[in-house]
Amino acid sequence: MTDTHSRMHKLLPLAALLLALPAAAVVPQLQAPDEVRELLGRFLEIGEVSDAPAQAAFERRMQREVADLLATEGYFSPSVALRQQGEQLLLTVDPGPRSLIGSVHIDIAGDLDPARREALVSSWKLNAGQPFRQSDWDDAKQSLLADLLAVDYAAARLQETSAEVDPEAHRVDLRVIADAGPRYRFGDLKISGLQRYSPELVARFNRSVRPGDGYREDRLLALQVALQSAPYFASVSVSLERGEDDGAAAAAADGWVTAPVRVQLRERQPYQVSFSVGFSTNTGARAGATYRNHDFLGRAWDLQTGVRLAQLQQTASADVFLPPDEEQRRDGVGVAFENSDIEDLGIQRYAIGATRLQQLGSVEQRLSLNWQNERQSPQGAPSTTNRALTAQAGWTWRHAVDPLDPAEGTSLQFQVGGGSKQLLSDQNFVRTYLRYSQGIPLGANNALLLRGELGATFAPSSAGIPQDFLFRTGGSNTVRGYAYQSLGVQEGSAIVGGRYLVTMSGEYTHWIKPTWGAAVFVDAGNAVDDWQAMDLAVGYGVGARWRSPAGPLGVDLAYGQREGKLRLDFSLAIPF
Numbered sequence: 001m002t003d004t005h006s007r008m009h010k011l012l013p014l015a016a017l018l019l020a021l022p023a024a025a026v027v028p029q030l031q032a033p034d035e036v037r038e039l040l041g042r043f044l045e046i047g048e049v050s051d052a053p054a055q056a057a058f059e060r061r062m063q064r065e066v067a068d069l070l071a072t073e074g075y076f077s078p079s080v081a082l083r084q085q086g087e088q089l090l091l092t093v094d095p096g097p098r099s100l101i102g103s104v105h106i107d108i109a110g111d112l113d114p115a116r117r118e119a120l121v122s123s124w125k126l127n128a129g130q131p132f133r134q135s136d137w138d139d140a141k142q143s144l145l146a147d148l149l150a151v152d153y154a155a156a157r158l159q160e161t162s163a164e165v166d167p168e169a170h171r172v173d174l175r176v177i178a179d180a181g182p183r184y185r186f187g188d189l190k191i192s193g194l195q196r197y198s199p200e201l202v203a204r205f206n207r208s209v210r211p212g213d214g215y216r217e218d219r220l221l222a223l224q225v226a227l228q229s230a231p232y233f234a235s236v237s238v239s240l241e242r243g244e245d246d247g248a249a250a251a252a253a254d255g256w257v258t259a260p261v262r263v264q265l266r267e268r269q270p271y272q273v274s275f276s277v278g279f280s281t282n283t284g285a286r287a288g289a290t291y292r293n294h295d296f297l298g299r300a301w302d303l304q305t306g307v308r309l310a311q312l313q314q315t316a317s318a319d320v321f322l323p324p325d326e327e328q329r330r331d332g333v334g335v336a337f338e339n340s341d342i343e344d345l346g347i348q349r350y351a352i353g354a355t356r357l358q359q360l361g362s363v364e365q366r367l368s369l370n371w372q373n374e375r376q377s378p379q380g381a382p383s384t385t386n387r388a389l390t391a392q393a394g395w396t397w398r399h400a401v402d403p404l405d406p407a408e409g410t411s412l413q414f415q416v417g418g419g420s421k422q423l424l425s426d427q428n429f430v431r432t433y434l435r436y437s438q439g440i441p442l443g444a445n446n447a448l449l450l451r452g453e454l455g456a457t458f459a460p461s462s463a464g465i466p467q468d469f470l471f472r473t474g475g476s477n478t479v480r481g482y483a484y485q486s487l488g489v490q491e492g493s494a495i496v497g498g499r500y501l502v503t504m505s506g507e508y509t510h511w512i513k514p515t516w517g518a519a520v521f522v523d524a525g526n527a528v529d530d531w532q533a534m535d536l537a538v539g540y541g542v543g544a545r546w547r548s549p550a551g552p553l554g555v556d557l558a559y560g561q562r563e564g565k566l567r568l569d570f571s572l573a574i575p576f
Contacts, residue, residue: 025050028058028082032093036070040093043069049089055082066093074099074132076167101130102171106144110153110180111255120147132172137163141176148180150217154240154259155181184215187258190241193265197232201300202263204323205230209261215240220261227265231294231302234268270295280571282475282484283342284311296320302332312484313340319355330357342485344494346377347467366394368417371424374466380492386466389424392417400439408447411437417469427464431457433501445511453478453525455501462489462499462529470497471527474537476569478503479525481539481560483567488527498529502536509545517545519554537562 025048032040044065049058059082070078075095083090106121125140141161148156160177188211191199205226208219224238241262272292279285288308296303302321308314319334331354338349353370370390377383393416400409415433419425437451455471462470472495475484488495503525511517521543524536543556555570 026087026089028089028091030091030093033095036073036075036093036095039069039073040066046091055089058082062091070095072134074172076165076170097170099132099165099167099170099172101126101128101132102166102169102173104128105173105175106178107176108148108178108180109159110156111183112180120144123147126174132163137174144176144178148178152183152214152216153180154184154215154217155242155257157181182257183255184240184242184257184259186211186213186215186219186240187260189263190260191263191265193267196267196270196295197300201232201323202227202265204325207328209238212258215259223261223263227263231292232268232270232300233265235266237264238262268294278571280310280476281567281569282571283313286310312342313338315339321355321357328358331355332357343472343483343488344379344492345467345496346379347374348377349374349466349468362397362399364396364398366392366396368392372466376467376496378491378494378496381494384463386426386464387424388419388426388464388466388469390417390419390466390469408439408441410439411435419469425464427459427461429457429459429465429469431455431469447509447511449505449507449509451503451505453501453503455527457499459499462497465497467497470499471501472497473501473503473525473527476556476571479505479523479537479539480521480541480556480569481523481558481565481567482537482563487525487537489529498527500529500531500534501525501527502534511545515547517547519543519545519556521556521558523558541566 027048028046030037030040030044030046044062049055059080062082063080066078066080070076073095075097076099077096079094079096081092083092104124104127106124108117108120112120123143125143126136130136141158145156145158157179158176159179160175162175164173164175166172186209189199189202189206189209191202194202206223207226208222213219220238220240224236227233227236227238239262241260242257243259270293272290272294274290276288277286286308288306290304290306292305293303294300300323302323303318304321305318307316315336315338317334317336319332321330321332324330333354334352336349336351338347340347349372351370351372353368353372356367358365358367368391370392372388372390374386374388375383376386395414397412398409400411413433413435416431418430419427421428433453433455435451435453437449440448440450442448453473457465457470459465472485472488473479474482474487479487486495489498490496503523505521505523507519507521509517509519519542520540522538522540524538526534526536528534538561539558540561541556541558543554546553553571555568558567558569559565560567
């Protein structure tokens with residue numbers, strides 16, 4: 001007995017020492033239904049816990065944080081427990097029933113047209129019986145306010161909002177009281193930030209905001225976009241300038257408040273110089289430089305000049321565009337020079353002309369009058385000089401989610417132009433051209449691109465017609481598998497333009513990764529001088545695609561069926 005007692009006294013200090021040692025740290029494992037597991041796993045910070053006091057503190061913290069998180073999804077009575085299961089520590093979450101929306105009360109104070117009031121209430125996004133989510137509740141309130149702010153009511157606000165939760169009934173009653181405030185109309189433009197340019201320049205770009213018109217948020221946005229698109233300004237901010245006494249002013253008058261439109265601008269530096277180098281399988285290695293002056297001669301004229309030197313083609317141009325007029329027409333004049341030797345056809349051309357650009361809704365219109373002198377030197381055939389005074393009109397319509405990605409979008413282009421012997425041209429002719437492209441997405445990682453061209457120049461013959469009013473094809477973006485502009489009319493050993501053009505293409509792309517893809521394609525086309533002689537040259541192959549910041553770039557290995565040869569087609573340019 002004495003020995004036993006003695007041994008017990010010896011073991012007590014050891015037991016105390018063991019109890020004093022820290023328990024092994026364990027990371028609790030989350031157990032929750034699938035509908036809330038992802039939410040909890042994303043936002044809960046579950047770290048290591050060790051002894052009993054740490055576990056108790058962890059459990060209390062989880063009860064608070066889980067309740068806050070689940071409340072955003074409509075679970076207002078969750079249960080949270082921490083329990084030991086073997087060597088595992090489990091954090092068990094039961095969210096309980098999800099609360100549903102009960103009653104919905106919406107009241108809009110202010111002088112609203114009954115139809116407008118009814119439309120706003122009818123557009124409310126949360127109805128009785130729907131599951132309650134905090135994000136949906138926030139979106140619905142902001143959507144109601146945005147609809148009010150969009151037209152007339154620039155000072156609208158949410159006066160009172162509440163979501164009353166009944167956790168026992170699993171019900172949430174919604175209440176929203178909005179104050180529309182007075183109706184607004186546009187006043188005069190108050191322009192700030194101009195140093196180099198005059199307020200009249202801003203007025204030239206204003207097609208949407210007129211003093212006296214009722215306030216519309218989209219019209220302010222349209223003015224801002226128009227000024228941001230202009231080359232003169234680095235930053236633009238357009239807003240309605242409201243005063244603290246707007247409500248009193250409205251009550252004392254006719255219920256409307258006239259507020260000025262604040263236009264804050266920061267001018268862009270007028271001079272821009274850029275350089276580029278690159279390589280294209282069409283024209284070979286190239287280098288270029290451009291100079292732009294947005295305030296040419298101190299009159300806000302837009303001067304655009306550029307030189308591009310490639311192995312097969314050299315060009316230089318200078319254009320001056322005036323600011324838009326009241327009809328948003330931009331007029332310009334310019335000169336251009338070209339020297340090229342492509343498919344044994346040497347061309348020296350200089351031209352002078354005038355252009356009018358205008359945006360007609362979603363259609364871009366281009367009208368031009370040009371005079372040019374062109375010397376053609378086909379190898380193995382006599383050289384000729386053609387002169388022409390031409391009038392041209394072109395319309396382009398584009399619709400694309402991303403202008404830099406042709407995988408989804410439509411483009412349609414039509415041109416018509418010509419010249420007459422009676423008006424300084426060597427030949428009577430009329431040229432028509434149609435180009436169509438359609439991108440068709442096929443799921444998240446696949447796309448189909450279809451495109452085609454039709455061209456016809458109506459004239460007794462091609463003699464005396466400048467080459468840019470005739471047609472050649474072949475090369476990148478036309479008929480791959482054939483050299484650039486190698487499909488046309490044989491003259492000596494050279495290929496010259498014909499009066500008729502047909503091209504078509506189908507391309508399927510699979511994006512293996514977000515920025516890398518593989519493509520297969522089939523192209524066909526030709527340019528001839530006699531429609532009866534039209535015989536399409538076919539090319540097909542495979543390619544690689546890269547979604548670069550400048551748009552999709554590709555490398556294609558194409559087989560030209562007519563020539564029985566493989567060709568590598570690609571283009572790449574690096575601006576700096």
